[in-house]
Amino acid sequence: METILPTPEVAESLTLELRRGSLVLAVLAALQQEHYGYTLRKALAERGLEMEESTLYPLLRRLETQGLLTSEWREEDKRRKRFYRLSATGVIVFEKLLAEYAGLTSALERILASSAVVTKE
Amino acid sequence: MNQPNTEPIYPPTTFALLMPYLAAVGKHLPNHRKNDILAELGANLQAAMEDREEELGHPLTLEEQAAMLRAHGHPFEVAMRYQPQRALIGPLFGIYWYTLKRATPLVILFAFATQLMLAFVSPESGSLMYRLGLVPYVLFLFWAVTTAVFAGLDYGVTHYVGAMRLTAQWDPMKLLQEQPRPVLHGVAPKHPIVDLIADAAALLWLVAVPHFPVLLFFGPAARLFHIEATPIWHRMFAPIAALLLTRLVLKAIAIGRRHSARRTGLLYVAADLCSVVALALLVLPGEALFTITAGVPAETETGIQFGIMMGLRVALAAASLAATWKLWQTMRLSGPADGVRGTAVCL
Numbered sequence: 001m002e003t004i005l006p007t008p009e010v011a012e013s014l015t016l017e018l019r020r021g022s023l024v025l026a027v028l029a030a031l032q033q034e035h036y037g038y039t040l041r042k043a044l045a046e047r048g049l050e051m052e053e054s055t056l057y058p059l060l061r062r063l064e065t066q067g068l069l070t071s072e073w074r075e076e077d078k079r080r081k082r083f084y085r086l087s088a089t090g091v092i093v094f095e096k097l098l099a100e101y102a103g104l105t106s107a108l109e110r111i112l113a114s115s116a117v118v119t120k121e
Numbered sequence: 122m123n124q125p126n127t128e129p130i131y132p133p134t135t136f137a138l139l140m141p142y143l144a145a146v147g148k149h150l151p152n153h154r155k156n157d158i159l160a161e162l163g164a165n166l167q168a169a170m171e172d173r174e175e176e177l178g179h180p181l182t183l184e185e186q187a188a189m190l191r192a193h194g195h196p197f198e199v200a201m202r203y204q205p206q207r208a209l210i211g212p213l214f215g216i217y218w219y220t221l222k223r224a225t226p227l228v229i230l231f232a233f234a235t236q237l238m239l240a241f242v243s244p245e246s247g248s249l250m251y252r253l254g255l256v257p258y259v260l261f262l263f264w265a266v267t268t269a270v271f272a273g274l275d276y277g278v279t280h281y282v283g284a285m286r287l288t289a290q291w292d293p294m295k296l297l298q299e300q301p302r303p304v305l306h307g308v309a310p311k312h313p314i315v316d317l318i319a320d321a322a323a324l325l326w327l328v329a330v331p332h333f334p335v336l337l338f339f340g341p342a343a344r345l346f347h348i349e350a351t352p353i354w355h356r357m358f359a360p361i362a363a364l365l366l367t368r369l370v371l372k373a374i375a376i377g378r379r380h381s382a383r384r385t386g387l388l389y390v391a392a393d394l395c396s397v398v399a400l401a402l403l404v405l406p407g408e409a410l411f412t413i414t415a416g417v418p419a420e421t422e423t424g425i426q427f428g429i430m431m432g433l434r435v436a437l438a439a440a441s442l443a444a445t446w447k448l449w450q451t452m453r454l455s456g457p458a459d460g461v462r463g464t465a466v467c468l
Contacts, residue, residue, distance in 0.1 A: 036164070079164060081164045
């Protein structure tokens with residue numbers, strides 16, 4: 001049977017899908033501490049999660065609209081910035097997501113481990 | 122959310138490209154959220170630029186600023202990411218909405234003109250009112266087809282092409298070449314599209330009056346009288362309809378973004394002059410516009426006729442004054458009357 005190789009776009013699109021949910025989780029986790037957009041991006045990048053600014057900033061607004069974040073305009077270094085942090089609802093949702101993530105990760109680890117055994121055999 | 126003041130605070134001029142970039146993003150943002158989004162985006166980008174300066178050990182050159190803004194994204198793409206997510210049309214929603222906003226007045230205009238022409242050229246194809254009644258169907262069909270096409274394109278882009286990257290061909294340095302746009306306060310309408318639709322409705326009303334004279338009155342009074350249009354309506358109908366159609370076309374042209382402020386202003390002045398002439402054609406002969414054949418005493422009818430004629434005369438005087446004032450405002454604007462630089466902002 002002829003093997004049809006997927007186009008790079010397919011892999012890219014699947015990678016994006018995989019990342020999308022994880023990004024929200026990462027942002028919620030980081031915003032247990034207060035941040036404004038740019039410092040949040042730096043904090044995520046320092047921990048190995050690079051995120052485009054034009055993706056992160058609108059995402060913050062969307063999460064705020066969904067009630068998961070609260071924000072406040074404040075002056076810092078003589079400049080007004082918008083600081084975000086997790087709201088009370090955000091904390092509850094974050095905990096649920098975290099539990100889901102933990103369950104998924106352990107299941108995936110088991111699946112990947114067993115498939116690794118099968119591949120070796 | 123604590124939001125004491127959301128006026129955008131633009132950074133010092135050292136970041137020469139940042140302000141025009143934010144202005145370019147702002148063009149595609151909804152008005153009610155624009156200042157707030159731009160203030161936040163400006164603060165974040167400025168912080169990133171300052172960090173970059175620290176990293177490089179020197180103030181950012183224009184090229185370095187341009188590289189950062191290019192990496193951040195094309196203003197249109199950036200603005201679109203702030204739009205709410207939608208189920209049927211996702212990434213292309215901004216372009217879809219932009220297309221609808223731009224094309225709808227032209228479709229209305231085209232449908233009007235076509236149906237008017239068909240009604241006069243080929244009367245057997247249906248009465249004028251019947252033909253004009255088809256305009257909403259044409260509009261609905263246009264919306265339906267456009268939505269279907271964009272839904273298909275969006276599916277293709279999302280599933281096969283990946284995200285559209287306008288950024289690849291975009292040069293942030295071009296932002297510096299854009300001239301500040303003079304604002305046409307009071308000369309051009311704040312919402313030109315809505316203004317155009319209102320004009321189209323006015324034209325529809327005018328076209329309908331000879332067939333339904335009762336439309337000269339609005340409200341419960343209309344049902345009490347038996348009203349007939351006088352010959353002046355039939356005599357003046359064609360020139361007035363032509364003038365109002367010209368006014369509609371002039372306003373549609375004025376909406377184009379490539380006109381200078383003066384040219385936009387002059388187009389609106391010309392549109393206003395069309396209505397002045399149309400009103401003059403109706404008022405200056407001094408003839409009654411309708412007769413009431415039943416239901417009211419002769420003195421009452423005379424009173425109503427006088428009131429309407431006086432109202433139209435006042436409207437004519439007001440329209441003439443407004444056109445003169447707009448012409449004066451337009452002539453005060455600096456810049457070429459026919460150039461393409463320094464495009465106007467309609468407010």
